[in-house]
Amino acid sequence: MDVANLASQLNAGAILPEGAVILTLMVVLIGELALGRASAARWTPYVAIAGLLLSVGLLCLQWDLTPTLSFLGSFNADKLSIVLRSIIALSTLVTILMSIRYVEQAGSSIGEFMTILLSATVGGMFLCGAEELTMIFVSLETLSIASYLLTGYMKRDPRSNEAALKYLLIGAASSAVFLYGLSLLYGLSGGETHLSAIANALAQGTNHLGLLIALVFVIAGISFKIAAVPFHQWTPDVYEGAPTPVVAFLSVGSKAAGFALAIRLLTQAFPAVVEQWQFIFTALAILSMVLGNVVAIAQTSMKRMLAYSSIGQAGFVMIGFVIGTEAGYASMIFYLLIYLFMNLGAFTCIILFALRTGTDQISEYAGLYQKDPLLTLALSLCLLSLGGIPPLAGFFGKIYLFWAGWQAGAYGLVILGLVTSVISIYYYIRVVKMMVVKEPQEMSDVVLNYPAINWTPLGMRPLQVGLFVTLIATSIAGILSNPLFTLVNNAVVEVPHLQTANAAKTPMAILPTTTPELPAPLVSNSDSTAL
């Protein structure tokens, strides 16, 4: 294999968006060293934002290209991965907008913060298209190790240290378990590392127990990443101890990467045990929805409440995943897209409040409306959207999810989802009520001493921009949901293995204990030609 021949086979153009992010990362890191820390805060965030915008732009340009495997099968730049990679890049972008002032105020260096955050983004973006076990592992670890570092970034604060240590130890253990599952997959398939080749090899085998254990180990790793109950124990601690912009990234970007991994790995490598993984994920979805939403009621800290609510939200997203229909996958990605804006909007508001008052207790928000109507409005809209109140974006996201679930006959899950979203509305409304309804004499002390609103200090303008962007997206996306939904539908329709998972499900339902007679690739071929 000579070099020229190899270069033409690599199809390296598919990773141009990631290349843009990597280039930005280098510029930020070296530029900060060369020009000094003092001036870094003034330009590094904007370079990072420009790089991410470029990356999203390149992703848009790739939309119409025919998806081909690049890097000899390591990376798959299909439309599904393009949508998910854009979600991750956008979540980093909004996170940077809200983090400039926060990091500046905490007195730490922003250049290194950006470097680590951008490497996390690169890891997450590669994970969305990873098609091969080694690639999955390396990109997953890039994302995870960067997340541990970001969590511990406020190193003088014992809470941040502790959160980082717990996250690292639980995360490293879960990725080791995940890796053991991957090694079993490698062995069971007789030495294959590409997902499609593994699926082919496993379709002929009869090693049911081994496959099941590999499945359980792999799911343990994925559930840690998406914080599904009972693998959620790290979430409240990390969310409380980590710097708030990092929490925002973990709750959206990292979670989207986890779902991307779940979609690709489970639907592609485990077609032989579709029933089983859908069963496990149904259980995880039920537990997450119930526990996340019920425990959130009892929280007194805003960050901790959003931690539990994000567990519950992950449960809703899992409904779309377990039903295994095309509409299910599409609604799931649609919800992730909506969730990006409303959750990041909520976090922007919390950061703004924390920066002005130095607290995140829910009770301290009492009477905020009198002092800061804009912040109150933004936070209320984001929280109501998270709760699913029409006509905000979150409502349409949930409607699509539940509609897809109902169509697929998952009545129990949908009803449970409805009940738990009513519960979630209760605790979101409680915050809104706290802010709006309280009389002036019931105001909390910090709100009484609320500083004059001042957008001029370094980093406040980007925060303002982030606030408005997320706010507008949250209010408008619901009305403009049709083009968005067409977009995610297109993304899902053209991915053959999502149809495979579907087709394999039908024979499995009739004969749950035997593997389907048709080998998986045959099914996928016939399906894709039918389309």
Place this chain on the structure above:
Amino acid sequence: MPLEFFLLLAAALFCIGIYGLITSRNAVRVLMSVELLLNSVNINLVAFSNFLDRQNINGQVFTVFVITVAAAEAAVGLAIILAIYRNRDTVDMEQFNLLKW
């Protein structure tokens, strides 16, 4: 030696690692247990590579990546342990209860 011997060895090492993970009070020891887990995965991969995939040795390549990542993870882990030791003056896992589990 059959393949199963090495796989059982790896499984035993994995379970010892899990035991250490749950019971250790010293954060450094927890990190060592994680290294044991990763090494058991490596034994698995090299064994599969030697018995099932001699031509391509994908497993050995995978192992090299695992070793790389494990080194990075250990460095980051020890940095975090150092930071928490400076603030809290202890590495006892039972003392880290500032945040409720």
Place this chain on the structure above:
Amino acid sequence: MTLADGVQLVSTLILAAMVIGAALGVVLFDNIVYSAFTLGGVFISIAGLYILMNADFVSAAQVLIYVGAVNVLILFAIMLVNKQEVYSPVPRRWIRKLSAALVSAGLFGLLTVMLLQTEWLPNAAQTAPDSTVILIGEHFFSDYLLPFELASILLLMALVGAVVIARRESIVGEDTAIVGEQPAPVLELPERPREPVA
């Protein structure tokens, strides 16, 4: 059985016993320094097993990275956090130890059943490659190119991050940090702790 086979068998058994014994030492020794040295024993024995499984490059990497870097790093960390700690006893800790032992034993039983029940497809017909170094190098620069390059980003980020977290801070920009009116604590979360830290 030829002499070579016999030597191989015996050395495999000895190395396997060393792996298990040393790993038990890692989790069971009270003194953390002993644990760190037995961990080195685990790593070296595993490197020996790799040679017996025709993986010479991986074996060298194991010695260089695990023994040379990771283990030394762990020893350094033990020295840096060098305080004779008398752990305050926690009530009913033995229950946790016992349940952990039961969980591990159960997991081992499950894995054993699975590993023995599964029909692996040994491919003895294939011959081992002449040189694994060349083969692994070819893999790195052909089908594993992307993870190989991504690993460089990972290492860079881990390097930068570990330095940022571990270095003793000479505080930058302390005068610029302002929350509302009062100066903010540097490198701490702007949200106040709910209860003061002991």
